[in-house]
Amino acid sequence: MPSDVIDWARWLGLSAIAMTVLLLLYILLLRGWIWLMDRRRQRLWQHWRPLCMNTVCGLTSSDPQLPLEHRNWLLFFRLWHHYLLNVQGEARDNLRRFGRQMGLHHIVIKILIRASTDRESLAATVATGWLRDIRAWEPLLNSLYAENSVLSFASARSLARIDPKTALPIIIPQISKRPDWSKHLIAGLLLELGPELVSAPLLDAIGNAPAEQITALIRFLRFADVSTGNAVLFRYMPTTQDPELLSACLKAAYSPRVLPLIRDRLSDSHWTVRVEAANALSRLGNSDDVNDLLPLLTDQQWWVRYRAAQAIGELLRRDKDKIASLSQAQTDRYATDMLAQVVAEWG
């Protein structure tokens, strides 16, 4: 092998060793720096924590607070955000006021408007929402359409916190266009706002959405009021044959008024729809529905038989004697096995 290749290998190896030594030194320095930062955080939090607690309890401090220093704002935000997440109502409003008293709104609006690090932008996006700072509306609206799903959803949540009535008609249609938004987080947002605010914009969005996007929106119908849910179910269930749409509708059924629509779907050609129909009957039906459920005990699909047996059990109020007599009347082994399993699960 040529000697220059050997030299090259040796120097590469030595450079790697030197870089490792530098890396280890950097790690040790980083640890030291983190330790110092952590001490600063602890010191500041020790000061801010009682203030936050007093604010939550509605107590005002007699001492005027020094305004927040720009370099400490992220540390303050982390503590303040934590408290906000764990309280509701008046305590939350008090914390919002406390944030303003500390001057947080002046800092975060600047960060939101000028280009900043991802970490600061995200925290500022969330902070403006908590502070209900209307000056942040335009920048938040811009980042609502950002490619980064975390930033766009954080913007949606902040817009909804600033002015839910104006924000929801903008945000809800985005739900079906942003499959990257976590359903769990969307649900959390809609739950936080409540059915009064959610129902009308959700109904509008479903009405105006293209056919392929309706199912994604109907999945959130459980966060609207019952009459909105019923209106949507009466509109789509009698006409559609799409199993995903039907399953979503059946999951959103929360009123006995839609029982005829549910019963119609017990014999749907798609097994996932039959499963959801049995589940919905279990929630909303009465003992008269047991006869409609009995044929499902011999269904080809295990899940249909299982959910039908569970629904029968619930509709008969877990009466073991009644189940036993029903089981004796069955000629199909699958039906009796499933009823026996469901009774055994009750313990």
Next chain:
Amino acid sequence: MNQADLIIASEWFFLIYFVGLTSIYLLLNLVAFGVISRNMSYQDIDEGVSLYTGFEFPITLLAPAYNEEATIAGSINSLLQLSYPEFEIVVINDGSKDATLDVLIKEFSLQAIPEAYRIQIPTQQVKTIYRSTRYPNLRVVDKENGGKADALNAGINCARYPLFCGMDADSILPRDSLFRIVRPFLEDPTTVAVGGIVRIINGCEVRDGHLIKTGLPRNWLALFQIVEYLRAFLFGRMGWQALNAVLIISGAFGLFRKEAVISVGGYRHDTVGEDMELVVRMHRIFSEQRRPYRVHFIPDPICWTEAPEDLRTLKNQRSRWQRGLAESLWLNKSMMFAKNSGAAGWLAFPFMFFFEMLGPLVELTGFILMIVSYYFGLIDYYAAVAFLILVFGMGLLLSGAALLLEEMSYRIYRRPGDLLMLCIALILENFGYRQLNSYWRLLGMLRWLFKSKSKWGAMKRTAKWNSGKDKSP
């Protein structure tokens, strides 16, 4: 070609091979830096981990058990304390020869139930299904012995929920593990599997199945494995995750979409690396079917497991892992460079095949060849030392980079003394431990080639870290 030409050709081969391997690792490191940095910036605004919205998918935890009478009760008790809105635990007793089933019956007041068992994936015969009268979400499947894969398949047949979590019965999970690992399923409907970072529990303190305090083990073998795990998980898997090319999800803890797993036939019985084989097969079949899918890997430490502290157990474990890797890749070899197989088929699979699977063979051959050539005067002292410096230097650099990632992200080991120990371990593991590991992995390859019979991977456990009441049955 004369002897000297042969030596020069082999020197070039080993040099190119080694530089290629290191370059890929360094690239993965860079990708992992990006992913982890972005992930850390999201932590300030985190709102969702413990929110109960009804949109969390219910999860079935599958805990296969074979001769685990000493630890099974404690493990299941800790699983029962997990925080998640809706989950069930299915323990599969795979024909244990000890008192595993008796311990379960006694500890959890089990009662046989007439369950209408569905055979979606064929398994060895299921004898009885039990249900706990104290915990409605706990069932135990007692079946004929068929191996871990067979036990997991029986568990899948019994699972009620759309997601299942394959795990080792003795894994220690933080209480919010399920909330963390389920997130990719909520954010991406094409997700079929999610893995997370597995950490080593040796040296930590565990009480009643929960991690109380982190710390480093005194045993050097366990310490070296901590550095190894940092490398494997922090940049190995995080790097591939960005390319949708994660081929390994640890059997200790991984979450899967049940329907997707059933559609590819469940776990295979005839491999010792059933966890990796399943993920590779999912990649192969879904890419052939052009089904949109994604295998995610999250950087959160979601599972803690015990590392072997003696050479014999470690040798068996590493040899099994290598054999599992070889089997998984060989069984799915048609995926390599296949049309539509994406980064998984064009990058990750060839990397695994040429560098991870054949790596021990090349590495050890290289070392031996160098020693022999030097002995016979075929290469000079200067060249031999240059290559050794290169090999050790790059090894050190990669381990150092992994430690930096750890420091930037989770800093599990908080004490300054622990950090120093990790730095020392990072240097020392290059002298002897790595070479020994390559030898064990080579043995695994040979076992695969000669098709020796596979069985349950019994591991000698010390459970020194467990200070709780569940230490013994």
